[in-house]
Amino acid sequence: MVPGSGFAIGPTFTKPLGDGKFILQVDARAAVNQSYGGRLELSMPRLFSDRAFANVSLQHRNISEMPYYGPGPDSSKTGRSNYRLEDTNAEFRPGVRVFQGLSAGLIGSYLAVNTGPGHATRYISADEQYGPLAAPGIDQQTNFWRGGGFVEYDWRDRPAYSTSGGKYSAQYVRYLDRDLGAYSFLRLDLDASQYIPLFNRTRVIGLHGSSSLTTAGDGQRVPFYLQPTLGGSNSLRGYRFNRFYGDNSVMVNGEYRWFCSPTLDMAVFVDAGKVFQRWEQWNLHNLESNVGFSLRLKGRAGSPGLSFDTAFSHEGFQIWFRVNTTN
C-alpha cells in the first residue's frame, strides 16, 4: 500500500523450500480506501554455491487514490488530484555475486498498467484536472516489456540499520511499449549511501544521494505514472507522498543520528531534491528542501521496529510513521 491509503491489513506467508534453497513468499494487503494488492515471490538466494541468485515474482496492485499534483517542479500543492493505478508485473531477476559485496544481474519483466479515476472524493480526479499533455498516458494505457540490468556494491555493516560502510547501485531499464508504441523510454536509477560512524557507532552521519533519469526517443514520452517522483517517507519527508512528478529527479539526504538508549535512537535530517525536464538541468540548484527529526524505537538486533519522522518544509510539516524500517 502507499501512504495515504489509511489502515491496511493482510496476511504474509513465507515457506522455505528445498531445505532453504528456495523461499516462497505470498502476501496480500487491503486498505480501507479500497486499495489492495498481492505478491507471489519465489526467491533463490543461494545458487551455485552462493555465487548466484534469482527472484521470480508476480505482483498486482490496485491503488485507488494515487496522488498527482501535475508535472514538474512548479506544480502546486493545491493542484492535488488523484487517480487509480492498477498494475501487474511479472518479473525475473537473476544475478551473480562477483565478489563480496559486489553483485550484478539482469531484469526482465512484463508490466501491464491501467489507470482510471481516483476514488477519493475530496480531490478531483487526475483525468479531469490534467490532460495528456501534462500527464502523458493518462488517456491511454499500455503494457510494457521491461529489460535491463543492475550493478550494486554493498559494504554496509548492517543492511537493516547501517552504522558504517556504504551502498552504491545503478539500474538501467528499457521500457518497451508493446501496444501503443508511444511510451517507450529508458530509465537509469543511481543511488549512493554512505555511513560515517562516530564514538563507537553511537553517532552516525548518514549521507544519501539518488537520481533517476529517463529519456524517450522521438515521438515517445514517459508516462506520468512511471515518472520519477519526490516526496514521501523515503525522499523529501517535508512534502506529501509523490508531491513532485518529473521526467528526471535528483535528491540528497543528510542525517545525524545519535544513541539515546538501547531501544531508542534519535536523528535530525535534511532532505533536498528536485524534478526536472532535461538532463542539462541535472545540478543541485533550485532544490526543494526540508529539515526534520526522527525517533526510532529499536529491537534487540538494533534495527528500528518503529520510526517516527517529522519534517518541515515551506509547504508545512509531515509526520511519517513507519514499521520495520531500514536506514
Next chain:
Amino acid sequence: MVSRKHHKLTMRRAYWLAAIAFAGVIGQLGFAQDHGRKFYPDDPLWREPAPRPVSGITTRTVDHIYDFLYGSYVTPRLEGKAAKRAPQRALDVNTLGEVPDSAWYTNRHSVRRMSIEELQRGPGNTTPPDPNGPWRITSAKRDGITPGFVIEDAQHNRYVLKFDPPRHPELCSAADVIGSKLFHALGYNTPENYVVHFRREQLEVAEGVMHRPPNGKKTPLTGRLVDELLRAQPKLADGTYRALASRWLDGKVVGPFDYRDTRSDDPNDTVPHQHRRVLRGLAVIAAWVNHHDTSQINTMDTLVTENGSQYIKHHLIDFGSILGSRGDRQKEPWIGHQYSVMHKETAMRAMTLGLYVSRWERSDYPRLKGVGLLDAWSFDPLQWNPEVPNPAFLMMDNADAFWAAKQVAAFTDDEIRAIVETGKLSDKRAADWIAECLIKRRDKVAQAWFSKVLALDRLRVTDGGLEWVDLAAGFGPGTPSEIQVQWKVFNNDQGTSEEIPGERSARLPEMRGDGYWMAVLESPQRPKQSVHVYVRKRGEAAQVVGVDRTW
C-alpha cells in the same frame, strides 16, 4: 551470627508441625538463653548442614520477555528501594563474613589456592566429546540466544553444542570456556565447557529432531539444515569447524533459579536469594568479567544424588555473554555501563542532541578476532550495570562487595593469563588483550572496594600474635600505612566488651582460662573504618572466630 539463625531455621523445618507446637515453650526458653550469644562452639561454620532429601520437585520455566520486563520495570522499585529503605545483611555467611560451602557455592581459589593446572581444568577437563566417534544430534537448542544442538557422543555423554556468531568467530566459544573456568575458581557451580573442533561428517541427526529457525516455524531437522547452519561458520584449514561443547549437567535439570525469594519446592532453600552473599557479590564479579546477562535464563538447578540423598544444586551456566561477547554477536558499547531501560539518561541524551558523550563512547577497542568490545579504560566497577536490574545485585552492601572483591583480587596476573589460554584463541594478541583487560579490571575492582574498608583479611593467630594481610597492598595508592590495635575482653553471652588498658600491640593479651578477646584494628588515615576481630581461647589454642567491619 545470622548463619546460626539460618541453621536453626533449617533444623526447625525438619520437625513435624505438632512437635514444633509442643516444643514451642521450651524452644522459647532455649532461644532466650542463646539470645545474646554471639559465637557458638562450632563457629566459624565452613560448611552448611547436609541438605535434606527432597522430592516432588517441579521443573521451573522462565519467560525471557516477562523476565526482562519485570526486571527492568519492577525490580528497581522493589529491591532497589528496599536496599535504600531497609538494607539487610546477607544471610548465608559465617561469623567471619565468609560463605560456607553449600549447594550454591564451594570455597575455592580465594581460600585454598588452586594451582595453574587446577584453574585451567576448571569444573573438569576430562570428558570432552569423543573426537573419534559420531556426534548424534538429539535435539535443537531452544533456550538462550545462540543457536545450537544437543549432541550425544559415542560414550553417550551429552553436550550442548553452540556456535560462534558467523561474523565473530571464536568470540562466544572463548568467552564461554573462560567464564566456566573463572566462575568455577570463584566458587560457583559451572558446567564443563570445551572448545571443540569437528568435521561435518561427525554430526548425525537422530530421528524426530525438530528445529525452529529464528522467527520461523518448527520443521524437522535434516542433514541439509545442518549443512545450512554450518555454511555460515568459518571452515578451518584442516576442514574442521570450531564450536563450544558444554557438557550436560549431572542430575535432572529442574529449571533456572530466580535471583529473588526461594524455591517453594526445595526445603533446603531457606535463604531468600536476594539475601545470599554469593548472588549479591556476583555483582562485583560480573562487573569484573563483564557478565552483563545475569538473567535467570543463564542459571540452572539440577536434582543430584549424593550419598543416596537427593538435593538441588544451583549452577551458573552460559557464559557466552561475558567479556566482549553478547552471545550471538559482539557486545554493544553501552553494555556494562547502563541498564537497557534508563529513562533519565535517555531523556538527557535526547535533549542534548547526542552532544553529551560518555566515557564508554570514547573507548578504543582493538579489532582482534575473538575479542569483541572489551576494554578496561572505560570500566568503572562502582558504576557497572548488567543489562537488566538484578534483585540480588541491588541488595548488595559493602560487606558483600568486599567479599566478592576479595575473590576477584585473589587471581594473580599469571593465573588470569592461564585461564584465558583455555579459550583457545587463534590470535595470541587477542588472548593477551583479554588477559590485560581482566588484570586491569581486577585492579580497578580491588581499588574501588578495598578503599571503602580497611582491607585487612586472612586474620589468624600465629605464635601468640594476631596476623593479617592487607589486601589493598599492591592495588594502588590508598593503603593505610599505620594500623593501631586495641584489645578488649569480649563477653560472648552478653555481647559486651571491656577495654584492656595498655594492650595496643598485635600480641595476644594474657588471659587465664577460656574466653574471648576482641581486637579493634584502626588506622588514623581511615578514622571511620575499623575491623573488629574476635579471638576465642580454648585451652592453649587461640583462634579467630569472627570479624566485623565498619565502613
